[in-house]
């Protein structure tokens with residue numbers, strides 16, 4: 567290894583008495599969207615954290631599902647932090663094992679879209695993201711659970727589920743965001759919506775929908791906010807149902823979504839709750855945290871306070887329902 571090349575350009579602050587030495591496992595997915603661009607930074611991040619007296623291990627996934635296996639090992643070793651060096655799919659695999667444990671999730675964004683990092687305003691370049699690991703705060707947030715799988719961001723039912731399944735089947739994923747946009751355009755010509763029965767906290771309703779988004783957080787696809795009032799620590803999930811409508815009303819809705827308008831929107835039913843049952847006569851495709859994942863029927867629940875996460879000291883506005891208790895939660899004593 568060329569030591570000169572791997573030395574950090576900005577040195578970590580000298581650890582003082584208030585810095586807690588941490589044990590961390592970095593789990594990286596070499597197939598994540600921007601891995602190739604950031605891979606050379608990983609050694610640097612390890613050095614940076616070691617200079618702050620952290621014990622750091624770097625592990626590469628070999629295949630889908632490996633993120634969960636490696637995270638399980640880290641939790642069994644009682645690591646303080648598992649750092650997901652990848653995208654939202656890698657994070658989703660890791661949280662399956664971190665849920666309910668004392669091990670916190672840190673992130674080095676290396677995916678295609680990096681919705682979690684964008685939502686939490688974790689810098690998308692390594693130098694900024696590694697600073698958050700060291701100087702950020704640890705917060706306790708909710709997770710959602712669909713059938714037997716946790717989600718951090720959202721579950722999509724309907725159009726986006728169909729698009730995710732198609733992108734995977736046709737290998738359009740290799741074209742990144744463009745692959746998704748192309749598939750969305752193609753499918754929007756034929757997708758007419760579906761009839762669905764929902765039971766939200768024991769309140770039943772039956773409706774036609776194009777898209778249902780159940781969100782623990784707000785940001786969707788890095789660009790729009792369907793569940794624009796969601797808080798990740800309020801013990802609730804936000805449910806946004808998009809109903810079919812005329813092309814004109816639909817264009818207005820798209821405009822509002824892209825401008826991230828928070829008010830009442832046409833064609834939208836917005837609700838919150840702790841549990842949601844989704845049933846349909848014909849199975850409807852699902853996506854979980856951005857990846858294709860099965861079909862309806864589905865049982866969704868919130869799991870309050872299930873995950874510890876490291877986020878920037880100055881947290882984004884409007885995504886937490888309560889203020890950080892700095893004494894307890896700052897990453898220093």
Ligand SMILES: Nc1ncnc2c1ncn2[C@@H]1O[C@H](COP(=O)(O)OP(=O)(O)OP(=O)(O)O)[C@@H](O)[C@H]1O
Pocket residue numbers: 595596597598599600627628629630631632633652653654655656657659676677678679680681856857
């Ligand atoms: N070594 C591997 N080989 C093939 N697939 C893998 C490997 N490791 C993980 N995966 C799979 O790759 C999927 C996508 O990875 P990830 O989410 O990190 O990248 P991305 O899709 O580019 O980013 P984002 O979700 O932020 O857009 C994960 O859901 C995971 O199952």
